[in-house]
Amino acid sequence: MPDVGDLVTARLAVDPADNTTAAALLVTGPDGGVTTPVVTGADGGATWTAPVTYTLAGLWRLSWTVTGTGAGVQHEVVSVAPAPALMTDVRSYATTTQLATKLKAAPPLDAVDLLERATRLLDSDFLLSAVYDVDSDGMPTDPVVAAAFADAVCSQVEFWGEVGVETDISGPLQGVVIGSVQLQYGAGDNRSGPSYYAPGLTRALASIPADKIRWAALSGGCPW
Incomplete structure (x- = not known):
């Protein structure tokens, strides 16, 4: 091609x-x-x-x-095919160097695209109700928050490497608590089903100290 x-x-x-x-x-x-x-x-x-x-x-x-x-x-x-993307072309909370460090191996050739997708997932599914300091590009300025976000997206890419990139990334998730925020996705009345999020992603977010980020609960059936 x-x-x-x-x-x-x-x-x-x-x-x-x-x-x-x-x-x-x-x-x-x-x-x-x-x-x-x-x-x-x-x-x-x-x-x-x-x-x-x-x-x-x-x-x-x-x-x-x-x-x-x-x-x-x-x-x-x-x-x-489009020309391979560079980190300067995308919005991402992690670099390919950080991903390689996380994997303890060479990153996949589509690492830039995967990190960008994982960043979009983090923004849309986890950070809509989060309050933290950002720069003019919307990127976290606190190094602790930035490191946690990088760990989160790298964990998601690592997870995709094991289970494959899901077309529907907002599938069932059960029993995750981040500060005062609770996630409880489900599939049917018994809320059973696989998680499409990396366990390391939620652990990375949960590790952020309360004075660095605030998780604001939302109503209306939002998973938060």
């Missing part, structure tokens, strides 16, 4: 082919933009090539039109 920025050589084989065979290429990007790269023939019309640069992530369509001997139309859909 090519990445954004890759320059590749698109190829078409035509059979049968002779000196009357000609080919043209139409390249349609994910945004609907169309380009017509210069096409070069070889092997007496049996082989055609063209340079294609993938400038966007998404699905690209390469449409070849052949005239003369071997006439016809051939389409190819190419999936292009």
